[in-house]
Amino acid sequence: MRLLKEFVRDPVGIGTVLPSSRYLAREMTSEIGLERAETVVEIGPGSGVFTSQILKMITSKAKFFVVELNPRIHEHLSEKYPNVKIYNESAENLPELIKKEKMNSVDVVVSSLPWVSFPPELQDKLMDAIYKTMTKGGRFSTYGYIHGKIMPRGHSIKKLLKSKFHTVDTSEIVWQNLPPAFVYKCKK
Numbered sequence: 001m002r003l004l005k006e007f008v009r010d011p012v013g014i015g016t017v018l019p020s021s022r023y024l025a026r027e028m029t030s031e032i033g034l035e036r037a038e039t040v041v042e043i044g045p046g047s048g049v050f051t052s053q054i055l056k057m058i059t060s061k062a063k064f065f066v067v068e069l070n071p072r073i074h075e076h077l078s079e080k081y082p083n084v085k086i087y088n089e090s091a092e093n094l095p096e097l098i099k100k101e102k103m104n105s106v107d108v109v110v111s112s113l114p115w116v117s118f119p120p121e122l123q124d125k126l127m128d129a130i131y132k133t134m135t136k137g138g139r140f141s142t143y144g145y146i147h148g149k150i151m152p153r154g155h156s157i158k159k160l161l162k163s164k165f166h167t168v169d170t171s172e173i174v175w176q177n178l179p180p181a182f183v184y185k186c187k188k
Helices: 002-009 022-029 049-057 071-080 091-100 120-133 146-150 152-164
Strands: 039-043 063-067 085-087 106-111 134-145 167-170 181-187
Touching (some): 022 049, 022 134, 022 181, 039 091, 049 063, 063 091, 071 085, 091 120, 106 120, 120 134, 120 152, 134 146, 134 152, 146 152, 146 181, 152 167, 152 181
Parallel strands (some): 039 106, 063 085
Antiparallel strands (some): 167 181
8 A cells, every 4th residue: 555655656666556475586596696695785766675685685784774865765664674774765875885885796686666767868877887886797777568679668677677787687477576577687
């Protein structure tokens, strides 16, 4: 219900009315090196489904923080995950945030940002900030909904990912999510 309320307030910034499924969470976090990562960042956590999955997979020594722009979602997640540092910031500020966390770079970034809702200029700014903070060989995962594959901005985000990352793999469609989704897994 929380996501629905926030979607009504800000459909571009939220991008969905339903939380992601555990099946999508598993796909988003599999085969991206979370078990070995020393530094991990999650961007746009929404309801926290991916946050829970990340916390199950990272080691106790891994440095992990979350970035959430929406103040109401930030407040909810801060209560839900009191032991996780959650910044109420834009992902554009990621380079400053990793310095604040005394990280040199990030091994894994998991993003739930609604890329197709953003204009190309914002997509570029956000992707630049993310890419700049990543370790060479670092992994990035993000997802899109099946209907986004036919939208022009859906094509532009895939093109942007391919222009930045050494490899960009696309998962099979996760049908056990509403709406069905797919995951981009990228390596710097």
